[in-house]
Amino acid sequence: MSRPPTNPADPSPSTRPRGIVAIALVVAAEASALLVAAAWYGYELLTGAPVLSFWGAVFTLVLLLAFSAWLYSVGHFLFRGRRWTRAAALVAQLFVLTIGVPTLTGGVIWAGIAMVVPALAAIVLLFDKRVISYASRTADSPPAF
Numbered sequence: 001m002s003r004p005p006t007n008p009a010d011p012s013p014s015t016r017p018r019g020i021v022a023i024a025l026v027v028a029a030e031a032s033a034l035l036v037a038a039a040w041y042g043y044e045l046l047t048g049a050p051v052l053s054f055w056g057a058v059f060t061l062v063l064l065l066a067f068s069a070w071l072y073s074v075g076h077f078l079f080r081g082r083r084w085t086r087a088a089a090l091v092a093q094l095f096v097l098t099i100g101v102p103t104l105t106g107g108v109i110w111a112g113i114a115m116v117v118p119a120l121a122a123i124v125l126l127f128d129k130r131v132i133s134y135a136s137r138t139a140d141s142p143p144a145f
Helices: 018-046 054-079 087-105 109-126 131-136
Strands: none
Touching: 018 054, 018 087, 018 109, 018 131, 054 087, 087 109, 087 131
16 A cells, blocks of 8 residues: 655645744734734724724724734644745734733733733744744745745
């Protein structure tokens, strides 16, 4: 009985570094948090919360949904080993830090910790040599996009 051919577009979990899994989970959790924020924002908008500009609020809601979808795709394709996702994940973590650090220093300790600690862990893991190697494969690797 012969072994089925491996698909380089979806490597086996045994060759996938744990750092990739951890980063993908952090990014997916951030995407879920944005989705929850969008749901809450939409609920507030529908129940008549006062806003200065209705269309500005709708635009903000669309941005929350778009960023959530973008982060879900980054997490998914990072897990599959796509090359472009390391930069996208790094940018996302830097954005989280720009919100998390002022939240932490502003006195909202638990929310700040919940943002800063996973973002820092993901940044450190993004520069791990196994993660870089996995997400930068050239031979028998999936296309960059």
